[in-house]
Amino acid sequence: MLYFQGWKLTLILSVCLLGFIFALPNAFAPTTLDRWPSFLHRQVSLGLDLRGGSYLLLQVDMNTVEQERLNSLVDEVRTQLVTAKVGYSDLAAAGNHVSFTVRDSGRMNDVRDIITKIDPTLDVQIGTSGTVTLTPNQQALIQRRNSAIAQSIEIVRRRIDETGTKEPSIQREGDDRILLQLPGVDNPEHVKELIGRTAKMTFQLVDPNASPQDARSGRVPAGDVVLPSSETANGQPAQYYVVRRRVMVSGDTLTDAQATFGQNGAAVVSFKFDSTGARRFADATKENVGKPFAIVLDNKVISAPVIREPILGGSGQIEGNFTVQSANDLALLLRAGALPAPLTVLEERTVGPGLGADSIHAGALASVVGVILVVIFMVVFYGLFGVFADIALFFNLCIMMAALTLLGATLTLPGIAGIALTMGMAVDANVLIYERIREEVRGGRSLISSLQAGFERAFGTILDSHVTTLVAGALMFWLGSGPVKGFAVTLSLGVLTSLFSAILVTRLLIVTWLRRLKPKAIPI
Amino acid sequence: MRPLIVIRRIPNINFMGLRTVGFLLSGLMTIASIVLFLTQGLNYGIDFSGGTIIEVRSTSGPADLTKMRADLDSLGLRDVTLQNFGGADDVLIRLQEQSDKTQEQTVNQVKEKLGNAYEYRRTEVVGPTVGAELIKAGVEATILALFAIALYVWFRFEWPFGVGAMLSTLHDTITTVGLFSLLQIEFNLTTLAAILTIAGYSINDTVVIYDRVRETMRRYKSMDFGELINKSLNETLSRTILTVSTTALAVLSLLLFGGEVLRGFSIAMLWGIVVGTYSSLFIAAPILYYIRPKRGSGGDGASASGGNARPPATRETVTASGKS
Numbered sequence: 001m002l003y004f005q006g007w008k009l010t011l012i013l014s015v016c017l018l019g020f021i022f023a024l025p026n027a028f029a030p031t032t033l034d035r036w037p038s039f040l041h042r043q044v045s046l047g048l049d050l051r052g053g054s055y056l057l058l059q060v061d062m063n064t065v066e067q068e069r070l071n072s073l074v075d076e077v078r079t080q081l082v083t084a085k086v087g088y089s090d091l092a093a094a095g096n097h098v099s100f101t102v103r104d105s106g107r108m109n110d111v112r113d114i115i116t117k118i119d120p121t122l123d124v125q126i127g128t129s130g131t132v133t134l135t136p137n138q139q140a141l142i143q144r145r146n147s148a149i150a151q152s153i154e155i156v157r158r159r160i161d162e163t164g165t166k167e168p169s170i171q172r173e174g175d176d177r178i179l180l181q182l183p184g185v186d187n188p189e190h191v192k193e194l195i196g197r198t199a200k201m202t203f204q205l206v207d208p209n210a211s212p213q214d215a216r217s218g219r220v221p222a223g224d225v226v227l228p229s230s231e232t233a234n235g236q237p238a239q240y241y242v243v244r245r246r247v248m249v250s251g252d253t254l255t256d257a258q259a260t261f262g263q264n265g266a267a268v269v270s271f272k273f274d275s276t277g278a279r280r281f282a283d284a285t286k287e288n289v290g291k292p293f294a295i296v297l298d299n300k301v302i303s304a305p306v307i308r309e310p311i312l313g314g315s316g317q318i319e320g321n322f323t324v325q326s327a328n329d330l331a332l333l334l335r336a337g338a339l340p341a342p343l344t345v346l347e348e349r350t351v352g353p354g355l356g357a358d359s360i361h362a363g364a365l366a367s368v369v370g371v372i373l374v375v376i377f378m379v380v381f382y383g384l385f386g387v388f389a390d391i392a393l394f395f396n397l398c399i400m401m402a403a404l405t406l407l408g409a410t411l412t413l414p415g416i417a418g419i420a421l422t423m424g425m426a427v428d429a430n431v432l433i434y435e436r437i438r439e440e441v442r443g444g445r446s447l448i449s450s451l452q453a454g455f456e457r458a459f460g461t462i463l464d465s466h467v468t469t470l471v472a473g474a475l476m477f478w479l480g481s482g483p484v485k486g487f488a489v490t491l492s493l494g495v496l497t498s499l500f501s502a503i504l505v506t507r508l509l510i511v512t513w514l515r516r517l518k519p520k521a522i523p524i
Numbered sequence: 525m526r527p528l529i530v531i532r533r534i535p536n537i538n539f540m541g542l543r544t545v546g547f548l549l550s551g552l553m554t555i556a557s558i559v560l561f562l563t564q565g566l567n568y569g570i571d572f573s574g575g576t577i578i579e580v581r582s583t584s585g586p587a588d589l590t591k592m593r594a595d596l597d598s599l600g601l602r603d604v605t606l607q608n609f610g611g612a613d614d615v616l617i618r619l620q621e622q623s624d625k626t627q628e629q630t631v632n633q634v635k636e637k638l639g640n641a642y643e644y645r646r647t648e649v650v651g652p653t654v655g656a657e658l659i660k661a662g663v664e665a666t667i668l669a670l671f672a673i674a675l676y677v678w679f680r681f682e683w684p685f686g687v688g689a690m691l692s693t694l695h696d697t698i699t700t701v702g703l704f705s706l707l708q709i710e711f712n713l714t715t716l717a718a719i720l721t722i723a724g725y726s727i728n729d730t731v732v733i734y735d736r737v738r739e740t741m742r743r744y745k746s747m748d749f750g751e752l753i754n755k756s757l758n759e760t761l762s763r764t765i766l767t768v769s770t771t772a773l774a775v776l777s778l779l780l781f782g783g784e785v786l787r788g789f790s791i792a793m794l795w796g797i798v799v800g801t802y803s804s805l806f807i808a809a810p811i812l813y814y815i816r817p818k819r820g821s822g823g824d825g826a827s828a829s830g831g832n833a834r835p836p837a838t839r840e841t842v843t844a845s846g847k848s
Contacts, residue, residue: 475672
């Protein structure tokens, strides 16, 4: 008890010292830190509830992902069957599968070959009447979902980066969600608008022979689809177009898009294709001079110009009823690329800078007052030993802040509550030890052996009572979202550091006091 | 430097004599809490119920709630509640999900209507799916926490201690929920965090007391069990009160200065600390009287389940100090 091994002493002192050093930058303004050595530049990062900002939980619409997979499977099957001249009927996607009927059952082997060529992982069922059912297997679906999420995150990141938001954080959350944190954004409307659009652009020919009126009442010619124009001010589409299903060129072949001004001074979006896109666009426009084609964005026709001459240069302009802002947005979306599926906002939490600053202030005030109350309490009830506990408490706070800083944890308002709470709980261990020492003294033990017994016997109790709090902390971390997680982190961390400070630091202080002053009695 | 206040006398309170009163009181509080929860329910915040809150601060002195209410009514929104939040300038607007428009549209409408006379301090929109998931996760975590803690206590002590710990912790969490139902304080994610913390913390003094009961059991092998519990409780009473006080001081400071957002959390914690101490003294310890831990001659220190809990060396020291 009286003796600390050299390495132990060094360890305790260096942990305290390092704790103090790395906690220190948090007490200064970032501008002051510029003159400090670079390893002291790190400060604990503040959560959005403290610094202000926007937190958005987005859901990727996986139904669309799966539906699109089935639709493209239908297209592939159709193309291949036509090329191989296999007669078929009733080709359609339904539920989670694609089915069709082969007219000539003698060609079933060819059909099998075709399916294997399209996708060997498809589950194929062939009925007696020549009905073929194709189901994408589970493994492939999971893979597709994963890549949809990854791709969505990438596209969201590009779009957010374009807006100039600083330090955005974009993470995957669970199976089909994306967590977006935007510090400093106190009105996320524009961001939500940008990520709320899939921005899937295609160029498709308009069917000149079909009338939109007929088509809307249900008589859509085979291979065509009816699409509305983009909405006007009153929220209703101005007109409808009958458009060929087949896509001439799709937006994923775009390499650049910029908002500029057209000849008549209106805002337009100019775009450039990559070489594949340019070739396809050139071919399509060569074959269809004089016919109108539709520029379709998210299933709405932006404009449907007539092809006056073949466009061979691989670039063009989109004219629509754009404002400067909407032309800029569209250009941004086209540059960033299309989302694989629509995103919906499940949860939004936005804190303005005013409330954030108030919360920091309230949290800091509450913590400081709490610590002062605890410090006074300990001195009143334990005198000199109370002072020892208070010194240990100070180092506990330092080590905790240093750990938060170095771990890169995020401090939230509930996190501050966790710190305040653990300050109260940290001295619990001291109380347990001191009360035990008192009892031993009352039992007639000598000074040294009372101290020894106090520390030894209290240890098991302290451990038991701390482990249960850690269990609760771990569960909170595991279940919790944002604010609760912040609380769980500081609570668990505080419990751990208080074990160190209350047991080792206090003991070191008492031992030093014993050796230096050689007291005759314990002042408690 | 000597302490200003020293509790020298070991009190002699007959806790065991009060056990019937304690059980009755706790039974009543628990039943009342369950009844309140079932009839009155909880005032769920949007974290759990879904919906929208907008916290605004009037930029021109105290907010005129009547005018704001009239303005918002003119938008034809259903289930709008307005309340002062903290100061007179601050107002919390709470909106349920509207059937005819998205939550986003609702927020925009409100902001448009109120205009620039207000600073928009906080906007939170939680969809119904998320709320349902959070409730599920919260209930799961609480139940898991109760079992994990009971399991730990069982492992470190003997099963009767585990049962006692679980019952008293259950009592603490249920009555906290009851308090929130009674006072209709908003129950949100931070409150849930408080309840989980209570589950972990209120067990502290129970463990401290159990530790002493076990120690006394080893030292006085033939003492009447009721007397033994009383002795343990009285000997540890000063430390029970002092440990609780320090944490209570920290929480009190949070309640007074921590701001509106932490109010629910602080109230829950404060209640949990007080009721946790009460239940350690009047529930957890007396329960042992009915489901007695083994007091055999050889197997007392090490229970079958927690064989490594106490090495024999400790026991010898304990006996030695008993003589001195």
